[in-house]
Each structure stands twice: as structure tokens, then as C-alpha cells.
Amino acid sequence: MLFKLVVASIWSRRTMAYLTCTSIAISILVLIGVEHLRTQVKDNFERTISGVDLIVGSRTSQINLLLYSVFKMGNPSNNLSWQRYADISADKQVKWSVPISLGDSHQGFSVTGTTAAYFEHVKYANKQALSFNQGRAFTSVYEVVLGADVAAQLGYVMGQQLVLSHGAGKVSFTHHDDHPFKVVGILQGTGTPTDQTLYIPLQSVQIIHQPGAHKHTHEEGVQQQQLLSTLPLNVQSAPQISAFLLGVKSKLAILTLQRNINQSTPEALSAIMPVLALRQLWQIVSGVELILKVISWLVLCTALIGMCTMLLASMQERQRELAVLRALGAKAGIIIGLLLFEALLLALVGALIGYAGITLLLMLAQPILQSEFALYISPFVDIRDAAQYILYAVLAAILLAFIPAYRAYRQSLLTGLSQH
Amino acid sequence: MSHAISLTDLSFSWPNQQQFSLNIDNWQVETGQRVFLFGRSGQGKSSLLNLLCGVQSAYTGKIEVLGQDLALLSEGQRDNFRANNIGVIFQQFNVLPYLSAQQNILLGAQFHHNKHLISPNKLTEISDRLGLSSLILQRKAAHLSVGQQQRVALARALYTSPSLLIADEPTSALDADSRDNFIKLLFDCAPQTTIVFVSHDMSLAAHFDQQLALADLASGGARQDAV
Numbered sequence: 001m002l003f004k005l006v007v008a009s010i011w012s013r014r015t016m017a018y019l020t021c022t023s024i025a026i027s028i029l030v031l032i033g034v035e036h037l038r039t040q041v042k043d044n045f046e047r048t049i050s051g052v053d054l055i056v057g058s059r060t061s062q063i064n065l066l067l068y069s070v071f072k073m074g075n076p077s078n079n080l081s082w083q084r085y086a087d088i089s090a091d092k093q094v095k096w097s098v099p100i101s102l103g104d105s106h107q108g109f110s111v112t113g114t115t116a117a118y119f120e121h122v123k124y125a126n127k128q129a130l131s132f133n134q135g136r137a138f139t140s141v142y143e144v145v146l147g148a149d150v151a152a153q154l155g156y157v158m159g160q161q162l163v164l165s166h167g168a169g170k171v172s173f174t175h176h177d178d179h180p181f182k183v184v185g186i187l188q189g190t191g192t193p194t195d196q197t198l199y200i201p202l203q204s205v206q207i208i209h210q211p212g213a214h215k216h217t218h219e220e221g222v223q224q225q226q227l228l229s230t231l232p233l234n235v236q237s238a239p240q241i242s243a244f245l246l247g248v249k250s251k252l253a254i255l256t257l258q259r260n261i262n263q264s265t266p267e268a269l270s271a272i273m274p275v276l277a278l279r280q281l282w283q284i285v286s287g288v289e290l291i292l293k294v295i296s297w298l299v300l301c302t303a304l305i306g307m308c309t310m311l312l313a314s315m316q317e318r319q320r321e322l323a324v325l326r327a328l329g330a331k332a333g334i335i336i337g338l339l340l341f342e343a344l345l346l347a348l349v350g351a352l353i354g355y356a357g358i359t360l361l362l363m364l365a366q367p368i369l370q371s372e373f374a375l376y377i378s379p380f381v382d383i384r385d386a387a388q389y390i391l392y393a394v395l396a397a398i399l400l401a402f403i404p405a406y407r408a409y410r411q412s413l414l415t416g417l418s419q420h
Numbered sequence: 421m422s423h424a425i426s427l428t429d430l431s432f433s434w435p436n437q438q439q440f441s442l443n444i445d446n447w448q449v450e451t452g453q454r455v456f457l458f459g460r461s462g463q464g465k466s467s468l469l470n471l472l473c474g475v476q477s478a479y480t481g482k483i484e485v486l487g488q489d490l491a492l493l494s495e496g497q498r499d500n501f502r503a504n505n506i507g508v509i510f511q512q513f514n515v516l517p518y519l520s521a522q523q524n525i526l527l528g529a530q531f532h533h534n535k536h537l538i539s540p541n542k543l544t545e546i547s548d549r550l551g552l553s554s555l556i557l558q559r560k561a562a563h564l565s566v567g568q569q570q571r572v573a574l575a576r577a578l579y580t581s582p583s584l585l586i587a588d589e590p591t592s593a594l595d596a597d598s599r600d601n602f603i604k605l606l607f608d609c610a611p612q613t614t615i616v617f618v619s620h621d622m623s624l625a626a627h628f629d630q631q632l633a634l635a636d637l638a639s640g641g642a643r644q645d646a647v
Contacts, residue, residue: 001530005519012518320513326475327510328576329503329531331496414434416470417508 002334006341009321013314017346020307024350024393027303029358031296031389032381036358038289040377042282045071048192049274051123053254056080056088056261057243059268063284066277069100069243072110072193072374076102079240082233084267089246091260093253096121097246101205101239106164108371109150111198113205113239116228119145121247124190134158135185138201141226144181145199148189149370156183164200164208179208193374203231206239300393304400307346311339311404315411322408327417335412336405343401344394351390355381422487424584424614425449425472429481432467442467444481444638449630451583454607454615456625459634465618468634469588472616473506474498486583503531507577507613511589514573517562521552521572524561528576538580546575549609567598571605578609585610587617591624603627 010017049070057065058078067073082099089097098121101113112118116137119130135158138145144164146156156162161180181200189195231237248254254273261271322335362379369375426448433441442464449455459465470476471483474490477498483490486505493501502508507528515524525543529535539545547557550571561569570590577585587606591599603624606615617628625631 001523001527004523005516005527008518008523009516321516323510324514324516326499327473327502327508328528329499329501329506331499331531333496334531413475416475417466417473417510 002338003341006338006345009318009338010342010345016310016314020303020310020346021350021353023303023306024300024347024397025354025357027296027300028351028354028389028393029361030299031393032355032386033358033361034292034296035385035389036362036381037377038292041375044192044375044377045278045281047125047190048194049122050125050127051121051247052245052274053248053251054246054258054261054271055243055274055277056085056246056269056271059270062270062272062277063281065243065270065272066274066281068102069245070193070274072102072197076242079242080244080267080269081240082238084264084269085241085244086234088261089244091257093248093250093257095247095249097244098122099202099238099241099244101202102242104164104200104205104208106150106162106198107154109147109154109196109198110193111164111200113200113202113241115202115233118199119187122245124192124194128190130190130194131188133186133188135183138184138199139228141201141204141207141228141231142179142181143184143201145185145187146183147187147195147197147199149195150198151183151186153371156186158183158186164198179204191376196371196374201228202233202239202241203228203237206237209239300396303350304347304393304397307343307397308400308403311343311401312407315404315408318408319411319415322412323415323417326412332409332412336402336409339405339408340398340401343397347394347397348390351393355386355390422451423448423484424451424453424486425616426484427481430471430479430483431481432471432476432479434467440464440467442471442638444468447637449614449616451614452612453630454628455617456628456631457616457618457634457637458620458622458625458631459618460620463634464638465588465634469508469586469618472584472586473502473508475502499531500533504533504580505583507580507582507585509570509573509577509585509587509590512566512569512593514576514590515561515564515569517560519561520558521561521564521568522547522557524572525557525575525579528579532580535580542579546578546609550575550605566593567602570594570602574602574606574609578613581613583614585613585615587615589619589621590617591619592621599624 055065055069057069057076058080060077064074064077068076085097085099088094096117098114098118100118102110104111104113116139119132119137123129133148135145144162150156160183162183163180181204187194248257258271258273261269325335326332358381359379362377362381366377366379369377427444428446430444431441467476471479472485474485474493475498477490477495485501488501490498490501515521516527519527522543525547529538532538552568552571552575556564556568561572564572570593573590591602594602599621607627617624618634
């Protein structure tokens with residue numbers, strides 16, 4: 001009965017209740033949203049690369065190198081020569097190395113030129129190897145391997161011919177129309193930028209961009225599917241590369257190798273450890289994270305204070321209601337309880353709406369985040385995290401509601417049953 | 421005959437209004453009596469009401485209601501005592517506007533110590549007597565006329581069959597016909613109940629067993645200094 005009473009009482013002041021619930025919902029949405037995005041983005045970055053000991057590129061900051069080589073964000077400041085790649089790869093500490101060439105795109109998806117060794121050595125998440133959902137790695141010049149999302153979103157199937165364009169971006173003006181690539185492999189989804197990437201042989205990047213390459217293929221159109229093994233990569237034939245990834249034989253050698261590369265001349269290079277570079281990145285963004293966190297808590301505070309104000313304002317008109325309840329024998333404690341319960345209901349309903357709202361919002365935003373930023377954000381907030389924030393909000397609401405509740409209690413003791 | 425109300429050497433003033441005080445040397449109401457208390461606002465009407473209902477405890481002297489010395493009860497016990505034994509009707513604003521008439525009546529038993537013992541027929545019985553049709557019962561209290569609201573308030577006050585009924589000008593918002601009708605219903609529905617009826621409308625006094633003025637009751641008059 002008292003539950004019904006509170007609900008009916010709130011319902012009779014529903015405009016104020018709607019507004020209060022909405023502001024609490026928004027604050028919970030922001031709070032849960034910020035926290036969810038923060039952890040998901042971190043998660044995303046951390047699972048993207050694994051098993052790589054060093055990333056080497058031309059001299060730049062370690063974060064820049066990490067961002068463009070692994071996350072396809074930004075552009076390489078400079079390319080590096082094949083010679084330097086060959087030299088460093090020859091170091092006896094180096095177990096494996098994979099060159100990458102960036103800069104081409106297809107329908108907004110980035111194209112990476114590399115060697116077949118890429119699929120073998122570069123891992124993701126917890127040292128999971130890339131695996132083929134269908135097909136195999138490329139063996140001929142005009143063959144392409146697709147990331148899972150590329151195939152799914154563009155509707156490409158095995159054996160399909162596609163044309164790559166120069167430069168990144170959805171709209172590209174110079175199409176390499178003369179070099180159709182054949183899909184020979186589609187990778188298993190990984191939830192990393194790999195899914196958003198097309199992989200082609202390094203030799204193909206070279207051929208695409210070689211002056212006169214067009215003419216060459218026109219003349220020998222039939223011979224397009226030239227085997228890679230007949231096109232060895234060397235200083236003359238290989239293109240400049242954007243960066244390369246390498247693994248060492250012994251972890252102890254990483255630091256020495258890194259120092260050697262960083263100090264090498266004449267071509268200034270940077271070698272970074274992905275894990276440390278990521279850690280540095282988090283350090284930089286931690287300030288922003290903190291600010292976002294503080295702001296979202298402040299938003300919650302504002303919403304709850306708004307609720308408190310609403311309850312206080314309603315006390316005037318509810319004086320009579322409380323006098324009736326007191327006359328019926330309601331203890332002063334019940335008056336307090338009713339107000340606290342009202343706060344609990346408002347906060348709980350508001351918080352649940354906020355939780356539903358953020359889930360819906362993430363569902364809507366997910367495809368955009370995925371295609372624009374290669375971020376895989378789950379729309380489903382961890383239920384324990386969400387429950388935790390909802391609990392905080394409800395507890396804070398109840399605590400704050402003690403202010404109007406105590407006032408109501410004092411008032412009902414002072415004025416007793418008189419209604420004025 | 422035992423006393424429903426017995427006040428001895430009572431002295432009371434509101435905690436934050438020292439200039440007003442209510443003093444009653446001696447007043448007894450016998451069980452089953454219907455008392456008409458003539459009083460205007462400012463004469464200690466609401467003070468007396470609060471004291472009898474056990475809402476105010478900052479008094480000196482002795483208050484016995486239905487044989488119970490209120491000073492011996494804790495605050496919570498006084499609330500329970502009120503829920504179980506006393507029915508209250510206000511001048512107006514008796515009903516919670518957002519509940520139906522029926523819910524308002526049932527609310528009367530909400531804080532009763534043994535609400536499950538109240539007969540399920542009690543609601544129909546009492547609303548039949550008070551002329552509250554099932555149509556009215558289902559209606560939201562806010563949509564009822566003042567007369568209907570006061571009858572709902574009466575039904576609620578009597579729903580738990582209290583031994584003492586305190587009515588604070590329950591008819592002041594009604595027209596003359598409804599006023600007499602209300603008093604008649606009140607007596608019909610509560611034949612054995614002790615009733616203290618406060619009003620400034622002397623024309624109603626004739627209905628009651630005992631009539632007295634609050635000003636006379638409060639020995640030397642309710643003192644009103646400054647105001």
C-alpha cells in the first residue's frame with residue numbers, strides 16, 4: 001500500500017519526476033559511457049598487436065610510429081630504404097622481420113603491402129596468430145588477402161577481382177584501374193584494425209607505383225598473375241617501406257638492438273617496443289581520462305542535487321499529505337522512509353533508463369566507430385560495472401534525500417497535525 | 421463511568437512560540453459522549469488536537485486518553501496508539517488527491533496494529549452507509565466534491581472502529597444541508613464512539629450531548645499576549 005502510495009504520489013507530480021529521471025538518466029549514461037569507452041578503447045589498443053618485439057620506422061616519436069604502423073592512424077613521416085631494412089634484419093639477434101608499406105586504400109579501407117610472413121608472425125590479443133577463414137596467403141603479384149570486416153562490409157567473396165586506389169580515403173582520384181587484384185584469402189575476424197585492412201604483396205605496391213608499370217601490364221595482360229617467388233625483393237626491386245616489425249631470438253637482446261637502431265646513421269631510425277609505447281600513450285591520455293571521469297561524476301552530482309531540489313520544492317504542497325498520514329498514525333520515521341523511497345525510485349528508474357540509453361547509443365555508434373576509427377566497442381556494458389554505477393547513484397540519491405526527508409520530519413514534529 | 425479523555429493541570433506552549441500557551445486545569449469527557457467544543461482558530465484548537473492525538477509531548481500536567489497516560493508512551497508508541505484508537509477528520513484536505521476514494525479509506529488501516537482483523541465487509545458496509553457508491557469509490561479523490569471528500573474522510577476515520585473520534589471543523593466547507601446530513605451520518609456510523617467535535621458554528625451545538633467553549637475550558641482563557 002505504501003509502495004502504491006509513493007508511486008501514485010510521484011505520478012501526480014510526473015512532469016517533475018520525468019525531468020528528474022531524465023537528468024539522472026543522462027548522468028548515468030555519461031558516467032557509464034565514458035568508463036566503458038575508456039576501457040574498451042584501451043582493450044582495443046592492447047589486443048591489436050602482440051608477439052612483436054620492436055617496430056622500426058624513420059625517426060619520429062614512438063607514439064606516432066606506433067599509431068601509424070599498427071593502428072593506421074596518421075601517416076608515416078618518412079619512408080625508409082630497403083637497404084636499412086635488409087641490414088637490420090640480418091642482425092643475428094633478429095629472429096624474424098616483416099616490412100610494411102602503407103598509404104594505399106580501397107573503399108576507405110587501408111591497404112598494407114607486406115610479405116606472406118606477416119600472417120605468420122604478427123599476432124593479436126594474447127599472442128593469437130592470424131588465421132584464414134577462407135583461402136590462403138598471397139603467392140602471386142595481383143593477389144589480395146582481406147580482413148574479415150572488409151569482406152563482410154563490401155560483400156567480397158573469394159576469387160573476386162577488385163581495383164585498389166592510391167592514397168587513403170573513401171574518395172580517391174587516381175584509381176589504379178589497370179591492376180585488378182584477385183581475392184585469395186579472407187582472414188578470421190580479430191576485433192582489431194586487421195579486420196579493416198587489405199593485404200597485398202610488397203612487390204605489388206612497387207609495381208603499382210612504378211612509372212611505366214601501366215604500359216607494362218597492358219602489353220602483357222595475360223601474365224598478370226606472376227608468382228612472387230619470381231620477383232625477389234632487393235634494393236633495386238623493392239619499394240621504400242613505411243616501417244617494419246621484428247621479433248628477436250632472446251628477449252634480453254631487445255634493448256641492445258633498440259639502442260643500436262636508434263643510434264644508427266646515416267638514416268635516422270626509431271625502434272620502439274609496442275608495449276612501452278602504448279604505456280606512454282596511456283600516460284598522456286590519463287590526464288584527459290581523469291578530466292572526463294571527474295566531469296561525469298560532476299554531471300551525476302548535478303542531477304542528484306536537482307532531484308533534491310525537486311523534493312524540497314514539493315514539500316510545500318505535500319505538507320497536507322504528510323499531516324494526513326501522521327493523523328492516521330504514521331510514525332515520523334515513515335515520513336522519512338517515504339521520501340527516501342521516492343528518491344530511490346527516481347534514481348533507480350533514471351539510472352536504468354540511462355543504462356538502456358547508453359546501450360542503445362553504443363549500438364547505433366558501433367558501426368561508425370568501427371568503420372571510421374577501427375575501434376571495436378561492444379555495445380554491451382559489463383553488467384557488473386553498470387550495476388556498480390547504478391548502485392552508487394541510488395545510494396547517493398538516498399543520502400541526499402535525507403535533506404528533504406529530515407526537513408519533512410522536523411516539520412511534521414513541529415506543526416503536528418495542523419495543515420498550514 | 422470511565423473517562424475517554426481526562427486532562428489535569430495541563431499546560432502547553434509551542435516550542436518556538438512562547439507568547440501563546442494553553443492551560444486546562446481539569447476536563448473530563450465520559451466514554452461514549454459527544455462533545456461540541458466551540459473554538460476559533462488562535463484559541464488553542466490545533467494545540468489541543470495535537471495533544472489529544474499524542475503528536476505533541478512537550479506539555480506539563482497529565483493527559484489520559486482512553487485510560488492511557490500519554491506521558492508514559494514513547495513517541496512511536498503514541499503513534500501506534502493513535503493508529504489503533506483515534507480517528508481524525510480535518511477541516512479540509514483530508515484525502516490524498518492522487519489515490520482513489522477507496523484507497524483513501526483503506527489507508528485508514530495502514531498503520532493499525534491488526535489490520536487483518538478488520539472485516540472485509542467493513543468497506544462496503546461503511547461506504548453504503550455514507551452513500552459512497554462503487555462509482556465514487558473508484559474515482560480519484562481529487563475529482564470528488566468537497567462533500568464527497570469529507571464523507572471519504574469520515575469513512576476512513578471510522579474504518580478501524582476507533583474508540584475516540586476527533587473532528588476539526590469537518591463541516592466548515594459544506595453548505596447547511598450537507599452539514600446537518602454529515603453530522604447525522606457521523607452519529608449513525610459511530611453510535612458508541614466518543615466524539616470531540618471542534619467548530620465555530622454554534623448552530624451545530626444542539627446535536628451534541630455536551631457543549632462547551634474552548635475559551636472557558638482553558639482556565640482563565642487561552643492566554644494570548646503579544647499578538
